[in-house]
Amino acid sequence: MLAKQANLLAKQVNLLAKHVNLLAKHVNLLAKQVNLLAKHVNLLAKQVNLLAKHVNLLAGQVNLLAKQLNLLAKKVNLLANNESGLMSNKTW
Structure with missing residues (x-):
C-alpha cells in the first residue's frame, strides 16, 4: 500500500x-517575444527621431523661403515705388 x-x-x-x-519554455518564449518587441520599439523610436529631424530641417527651409519671399516683396515694393515716382514726375 505504501509502495x-x-x-x-x-x-x-x-x-x-x-x-x-x-x-519554463513558455516563459522563455515570452521573454524572446518581449525582447523582439523592445527591438521593434527602439527601431520605431529611431525612425520617429529621424522623421523629427527631417521635419525640423524642412521647417528651416520653409523659414528661409519665407525670408527670401519677404525680401523679394520688399524689392517689388521698392520697384513699384520707383516706377510710381517716375510716372508722377513725367506727368508734371
Whole structure:
C-alpha cells in the first residue's frame, strides 16, 4: 500500500516537473517575444527621431523661403515705388 502511494506520488511529481518545464519554455518564449518587441520599439523610436529631424530641417527651409519671399516683396515694393515716382514726375 505504501509502495503504491509512493509510486503514485512519484508519478505526480514527474507530471508536475513536466508542467514546470513546459511553463519554463513558455516563459522563455515570452521573454524572446518581449525582447523582439523592445527591438521593434527602439527601431520605431529611431525612425520617429529621424522623421523629427527631417521635419525640423524642412521647417528651416520653409523659414528661409519665407525670408527670401519677404525680401523679394520688399524689392517689388521698392520697384513699384520707383516706377510710381517716375510716372508722377513725367506727368508734371
